[in-house]
Amino acid sequence: MLSVIYSITTSAQQTQLSSSISINIPSDAQKLNKNEALAHARKKFNNDKIALLSVGQIRDDHVYKIRDILVSLNVSDAKLKVNNTYLSDLKKGFDALTKRGNATNYTSNLRKINNNNVLITNEIQGNVGYCYFYCLNANHTREITGALHYSKEDAIEAEAILDQLLNSIKFKD
């Protein structure tokens, strides 16, 4: 992962994903349904089977194409019932899982962004990058998750988009 982060200046609008969670979606984002996301993945990732398997799991509630990066966001209306170690447990588990597989350049980080608790995992498999984030509010009652699927040459752009998204997440409670 590059330590230099490009600052991308673009307009964005706060989008309400649920009654209690909102996020800034760049104005040049193109909203897709799942079939369109799969079609993009087939073309952009050259029918990469692993990429298609992963994209095939996304839900089509909030799927966007932001400058060739596929972004899918997920929220739940129900309050979360997890303990305080939820994210660290997930991190531990994903770290162990990934070791059994084929990923390269795998990283996982726990961060605090605007008082929200965030887990970010990132890896490259073949020519495709997979970035997953899990963002909980301060009292662990609400969660927004997201996945970014990108060509590895778009890694810097993907990181910038991720950064913009995470810094804009707002929980009402």
Add this chain to the structure above:
Amino acid sequence: MRQFHFKKLSFPLLVCMASAALIIHSCKKENKTQSLSDPALNQAKIWYESTYPAAGNARMLVTQNTRPAMSSNFDFSQHIKPDWNHAKKYTRLGKSVIELPVDPSTPLASAIKNQTTGKILNPKENSHNSFVLLNDGKNYEAYVMTLLADSAYVKSHPGWASANTYQKRDPDFSGLVLYFTPKGQYVSGYAFRNGQQVIPATPSAATSNTASKGQLTRAFRPTARVEQIYDCTAWYLVEYDQWGNITSETFLYYTDCTPEPGSSTTDSGGGGSPSTATPPPPQCQPPGGGAVVVNNGLTRVTQPPPGGGDGGMPPPQTCPAQATVPLPDTTGCGVAAALSALATNAVQAAQEATILNNTVATGIENGANQNLTSWPGSNYMNTPVTPGTATTWPPTFTWDATNGYTVGFKHGHGSGDAPSPVDIAAIVYPIGNNHDLINAGPAAMQFYKANTSVTAETTAGNYTVTISDWTGIQTTIGNSFATPAQILAFNTNYSNLAKAYGNANPGTSLGDATAYALTQLFGNAITIYFKAAGSTNYTPFAITTDASGNKTLVILQCP
């Protein structure tokens, strides 16, 4: 001393004596077993004649005055014999078949009689008997196959007898096919109408052993609250000798059982009139007439499919002596109930607690083999909890009385994930690879297959995997999890699916995310069960798919 004087024997007397000697010699000669040139036929003949020795060539000549009393079985072996000179050999339904006509010197005709009305259906001229010998490679079985053709069919198919053999059934055949042992024990029977098998519409209540025969019969079908009395019609098989005399009448089966008036709250108003059509023989029925839930498992008595799909006669099949034959538990609720019961066992619970505590405390996967003291059975040995590595716990498989009979293993997953693909492969591996299990025979392998499981204990609860489709799982593992490259690819997919699912479904635990991944990779070949921490109740997982095609792992609500 007395002297004996022999009179000179007259010529006629001499002739008589010579004739008698000739007859006796001829009988003795005929009684002596004739070897056949075909070794297979000869071997079968030797077996048949030693198993069913005939009393001799004498036939009972019965007149109306000396008709024998109704008997429980008509001993065919004492009245007819196979014509070994006109045997036909072939293979069918996995067995070697020798089909033989009845020796023309011992003809037999049969009919079926309504004992209530005395009416004969299927007159004896419409009957045909033959012998069918089956060999599965180890043992012989012998049957008398009795065909009783409907009159209308016979009229339109005068050559019907030669068109209907065990090997080939006339597509238009109408009538009964009945199988007996040579000793006369009824084995099974099938009815056909215009080539289609006629299945009895309602289960017959005629399983009672207390009903008397030879009269309008009442049979009991006990219910939970009301004693139901049925009026049943008894059908008898009538045998005729070559002179057309009835040699026996033997009880065959009951049909047309209807509730007796006043015996049930669901009284239909009385028994119907006896049927005039050829009565379809009852097929095997479970006690109570339906699926039986035994120990929370779904079991049902089944009669094996009649076969005959190859154009031949349905083969002879006896109803299972045991009450139930287990069916695949397609929901998982039966197994879940069994797992829940085991979870209440104090020794098992203590072992599980040790496994999880040690795993969490040390960061090393701890585990224990699940070994039975005997099989079949459900008593587990108190096997030791031992440490593995940070990422694995290797099970030890044994199949002997000293070390126990391994039917799976339990181990801790500190990361919270469900059993891994490697864990699942470990319980599949003994099939085809462990010599103790292989040498224990097919029944042992079947027991193992039906009872094996692998459990991953996490702080959230236990995830247990059983195999639902052994052919499927062995195909998946053989094709996709056999080489290091395949295992790496499989594990990569497993990891990717779990991460993708967990991300797409906020709040999902790693255990559930990995369980979902297993369902996508193994499909219906496995069933996954979950027991929350602190509970003893296992429930199976299921996958639901919404209108948009999104799949979700859900808990199945068992009754």
